[in-house]
Amino acid sequence: MTVATQDITDDLRRWIVAQTETGCHAEDVLAAMRASGWAEGVAAAALEQTLRERLSELDRGAEAPAARSPVPEPDLAAAPTVLQVGGREARVLVTMQRPRVVVFGGLLSDDECSGLMALAAPRLARSETVDNATGGSEVNAARTSDGMFFERGEAPLIATIEARIAELLRWPLENGEGLQILRYGPGAEYRPHHDYFDLQHPGTPRILQRGGQRVGTLVMYLNTPEGGGATTFPDVGLDVAPVRGNAVFFSYDRAHPDTRTLHGGAPVTAGEKWVATKWLREGAFV
Ligand code: PD2
Ligand code: ZN
Numbered sequence: 001m002t003v004a005t006q007d008i009t010d011d012l013r014r015w016i017v018a019q020t021e022t023g024c025h026a027e028d029v030l031a032a033m034r035a036s037g038w039a040e041g042v043a044a045a046a047l048e049q050t051l052r053e054r055l056s057e058l059d060r061g062a063e064a065p066a067a068r069s070p071v072p073e074p075d076l077a078a079a080p081t082v083l084q085v086g087g088r089e090a091r092v093l094v095t096m097q098r099p100r101v102v103v104f105g106g107l108l109s110d111d112e113c114s115g116l117m118a119l120a121a122p123r124l125a126r127s128e129t130v131d132n133a134t135g136g137s138e139v140n141a142a143r144t145s146d147g148m149f150f151e152r153g154e155a156p157l158i159a160t161i162e163a164r165i166a167e168l169l170r171w172p173l174e175n176g177e178g179l180q181i182l183r184y185g186p187g188a189e190y191r192p193h194h195d196y197f198d199l200q201h202p203g204t205p206r207i208l209q210r211g212g213q214r215v216g217t218l219v220m221y222l223n224t225p226e227g228g229g230a231t232t233f234p235d236v237g238l239d240v241a242p243v244r245g246n247a248v249f250f251s252y253d254r255a256h257p258d259t260r261t262l263h264g265g266a267p268v269t270a271g272e273k274w275v276a277t278k279w280l281r282e283g284a285f286v
Contacts, residue, residue: 036206211281226271
């Protein structure tokens with residue numbers, strides 16, 4: 001039986017293969033898919049089809065395909081020092097190839113930064129991160145900030161910024177998650193992590209149902225903390241200073257640490273740090 005391609009994404013395929021190759025029984029994989037909302041028939045057919053394809057791959061002695069996703073990417077072919085986006089000039093301050101990182105200056109105006117903080121402030125609550133077991137969310141000691149999510153396009157300011165990001169990164173607006181605002185107080189940090197969803201975790205298929213994998217992140221700084229708060233990339237020893245209106249973009253073409261996109265928010269040593277994060281999915285986030 002063939003299942004419609006939208007039912008088995010590359011990520012679901014990789015997740016099924018990862019589960020079975022780490023010793024999980026097919027029935028348990030099926031149960032995890034059922035628990036995360038896949039219809040019985042679709043889950044069973046996806047599992048069967050994926051395992052049959054994987055077996056024939058192994059028979060042929062083939063390596064698993066590298067399966068790299070297209071990723072968001074600003075137009076830097078001509079090595080511009082500024083990019084015109086949505087009526088603003090974003091300066092290109094730093095670029096790095098591996099990990100793919102681009103630091104922008106002046107992506108947001110001071111008024112836009114203040115406007116986002118004012119809209120978010122009454123809705124902030126202790127940040128939650130994805131619960132790997134279920135695909136839901138949980139309060140996590142590795143992340144000591146307060147946060148909230150806007151709906152995509154929920155206010156004119158949000159829509160303006162989202163349109164600018166889509167143009168800057170040449171990635172469809174509807175592939176973006178709603179903007180997340182984080183406020184870190186003194187001592188707060190976000191310990192190093194990857195932003196993609198780990199294919200080994202049982203909750204991942206449920207998360208991937210909305211737009212597939214994350215393939216890029218844009219962290220925009222809404223203020224300049226008095227001390228600390230850099231965004232760090234420990235694999236490559238890169239620290240990006242948090243400066244109001246600036247932003248750091250990074251992309252990952254597969255859900256794997258070899259993208260070197262491990263990153264964290266260093267502890268704030270004085271004052272507060274506010275950021276807005278836009279995560280970009282491979283497909284439409286609905
Ligand atoms: O606030 C940051 O610097 C930071 C660091 C790591 C934000 C995120 N990750 C994120 O929002 O994913
Ligand atoms: Zn992150």
